Amino acid sequence: MTQINWQKEIESRKDELLKDTQALLKIKSILDEDNTTDDAPLGQGVKAALDFMLQLGKKDGFIIKNVGNVSGHLEMGQGEELLGILCHVDVVPEGDGWSSDPFAAEIRDGKIYARGAIDDKGPTMAAYYAMKTVKELGLPLNKRVRMIIGTDEESDWRCVERYFETEEMPSIGFAPDADFPIINAEKGIWDFAIVQNGEGDKPSGFGIDVAEFTSGRRVNMVPDYAIARLVADGKQENISRLFRSFLQKHELNGNAAIEGNHVILELEGVSAHGMEPNNGLNAGLHLSAFLSGLEISGHAKKYFSFIHDYLFGDSRGNKLGIAYSDEISGDLTLNAGTLSYSREKGGRVGFSMRYPVTYKWDEGKGELEGKVESLGFAIESHTNSAPHYVESGSFLIQTLKRVYAEETGESAELLAIGGGTYARSLEEGVAFGPLFPGKEDIAHQKDEYIDITDMLKAAAIYARAIYELAK
Numbered sequence: 001m002t003q004i005n006w007q008k009e010i011e012s013r014k015d016e017l018l019k020d021t022q023a024l025l026k027i028k029s030i031l032d033e034d035n036t037t038d039d040a041p042l043g044q045g046v047k048a049a050l051d052f053m054l055q056l057g058k059k060d061g062f063i064i065k066n067v068g069n070v071s072g073h074l075e076m077g078q079g080e081e082l083l084g085i086l087c088h089v090d091v092v093p094e095g096d097g098w099s100s101d102p103f104a105a106e107i108r109d110g111k112i113y114a115r116g117a118i119d120d121k122g123p124t125m126a127a128y129y130a131m132k133t134v135k136e137l138g139l140p141l142n143k144r145v146r147m148i149i150g151t152d153e154e155s156d157w158r159c160v161e162r163y164f165e166t167e168e169m170p171s172i173g174f175a176p177d178a179d180f181p182i183i184n185a186e187k188g189i190w191d192f193a194i195v196q197n198g199e200g201d202k203p204s205g206f207g208i209d210v211a212e213f214t215s216g217r218r219v220n221m222v223p224d225y226a227i228a229r230l231v232a233d234g235k236q237e238n239i240s241r242l243f244r245s246f247l248q249k250h251e252l253n254g255n256a257a258i259e260g261n262h263v264i265l266e267l268e269g270v271s272a273h274g275m276e277p278n279n280g281l282n283a284g285l286h287l288s289a290f291l292s293g294l295e296i297s298g299h300a301k302k303y304f305s306f307i308h309d310y311l312f313g314d315s316r317g318n319k320l321g322i323a324y325s326d327e328i329s330g331d332l333t334l335n336a337g338t339l340s341y342s343r344e345k346g347g348r349v350g351f352s353m354r355y356p357v358t359y360k361w362d363e364g365k366g367e368l369e370g371k372v373e374s375l376g377f378a379i380e381s382h383t384n385s386a387p388h389y390v391e392s393g394s395f396l397i398q399t400l401k402r403v404y405a406e407e408t409g410e411s412a413e414l415l416a417i418g419g420g421t422y423a424r425s426l427e428e429g430v431a432f433g434p435l436f437p438g439k440e441d442i443a444h445q446k447d448e449y450i451d452i453t454d455m456l457k458a459a460a461i462y463a464r465a466i467y468e469l470a471k
Contacts, residue, residue, distance in 0.1 A: 007407075010460045018107070020125055021455075022112065023052065025122070026103055026104070027048050027052060028045045029151070030090070040069060041070060042151055042152055046151035049089035049090070053074070054149075060135070061076075062075060070151050071151060072148075073146050073149065074128070076135050079143045081171050082146055082169075082171060084148055085127050085147045085175075086147075086422035086423060086429065087123070087148070087150070087175070088124070089151060090150070092218055092221055103115065112449060112455075113447055117449050117450040119444065120177045122455055123455075126456075127176045128147060130465075131463075134467050139467055142470065148160075156383060172426070172428045172429065173396075173423070176432060176433050177422065180408075180432070180461075181400075182397060182413075184415070185329045185390075186387060186416070186417055186418075186431070187354040187355055187419075188385060188386050189352065189354055190351075190385075191219050191353075192353070192379055192380060194349045195348050208235060209232075210304075210341055210343070211262070211342070212228065213228040213288075213291070214339065215284025218274075219335065222272040222273075222280030222282050223271070223337060224283055225266070226267045226269070227264065227267075228264075228265045228291060229264055236261065236263045239263045240256040240263060252281075254267040254287075269283030269284075271444060274335035275335075275418030275419040279441075282335075282336060284336060285336055285339075291304040292309075303346065304347075306375055315335065321371055322371075324356060324364070328356065328389065329356040330418075331356070333418055335353075335354075337351065356387070385424065388424035388429075400465055402468075404465075410437070
């Protein structure tokens with residue numbers, strides 16, 4: 001058989017690939033549980049994105065299936081074994097500060113700018129066109145190849161949970177939702193909240209009261225904005241002056257506005273994926289640090305002092321006594337993604353903790369519970385996804401290493417990440433691209449984009465990988 005030039009095959013489908021990618025990116029597929037229906041249990045946007053992929057697959061001759069209106073698949077080939085390609089079409093909220101409409105999918109300077117461009121709609125379409133190329137070339141396959149599409153990856157993974165209640169589990173697979181070369185280790189992900197015990201404060205009638213404080217949208221995002229409303233009779237000007245000095249000292253952007261006896265404080269941060277908080281600037285932690293230094297009422301003082309003393313400037317859990325690292329997957333990280341305080345309810349911080357493969361979660365959880373309880377707080381545990389690790393000698397990894405090396409001319413190193421991909425749904429699954437070594441990671445950030453040249457290159461790698469794994 002003549003050797004296939006995979007890059008050339010993808011290049012011949014470039015215009016069609018870009019057109020379909022832009023169409024998918026224009027769908028505002030953010031989880032919307034306030035506007036659900038029986039046929040859109042997670043909201044209309046994510047359902048529209050799922051329908052788009054299923055209809056595209058139907059048009060191109062794949063076997064399609066909708067599973068519970070929250071997931072679905074596209075399949076080709078034949079055989080007893082099943083190769084899975086695990087993708088998702090939901091996206092995190094767009095955030096602020098974009099240079100263009102985050103759902104316009106504009107092409108500028110060889111890049112497509114949109115929320116979801118790199119996480120994960122662009123890679124999903126690259127993998128789709130890889131499957132489409134293999135199918136159109138009529139290559140013989142000894143495995144079935146199935147793209148599994150989820151709509152709740154950025155939240156609670158209800159899509160894959162529902163999918164695998166009734167559908168077959170692939171024996172091997174990959175998720176095009178992270179970095180090249182190959183990610184065979186993913187940290188555990190524990191989402192939880194630390195909640196202040198007791199009732200909130202009543203207005204004191206003197207001094208400074210924190211009426212309201214809020215920051216962050218999702219625990220897996222570094223908050224890029226925080227706002228606090230203070231009741232400060234006679235102290236408004238002084239607080240404004242102190243806040244401006246704080247902003248200047250820390251080289252931050254923000255604003256202080258006086259409205260009667262209230263002071264409104266706003267602070268801007270930099271959003272980033274919660275798996276590495278140090279890539280962003282946490283607006284909530286910085287505003288909390290400022291508030292902790294004011295003469296505020298008792299319950300609020302305890303809350304903001306806790307944040308300042310145990311969270312501010314420490315994304316590794318050192319101050320809380322839970323720091324940990326291993327050679328396989330690196331440091332434990334702790335992202336304070338949602339923060340809130342009100343006089344009526346007290347304070348709350350929502351976290352996404354990414355812990356190493358060898359970390360003993362049960363023991364760590366117990367230690368943290370004891371620590372925060374001694375400080376007047378309690379833990380509410382939401383979800384815990386155990387770490388994922390695939391041995392380097394497996395058929396899957398050895399095949400992908402060879403494909404990547406021969407298609408790029410670069411060695412295929414094995415990597416570990418703090419993010420969680422659908423690869424961890426499989427016993428033998430890895431994350432595979434689409435971000436090439438040295439390229440900027442702007443997932444969950446403003447002006448998210450995918451480089452078109454890299455997207456085509458990734459699609460070619462995926463096409464060959466599908467063929468080599470399934471032939």
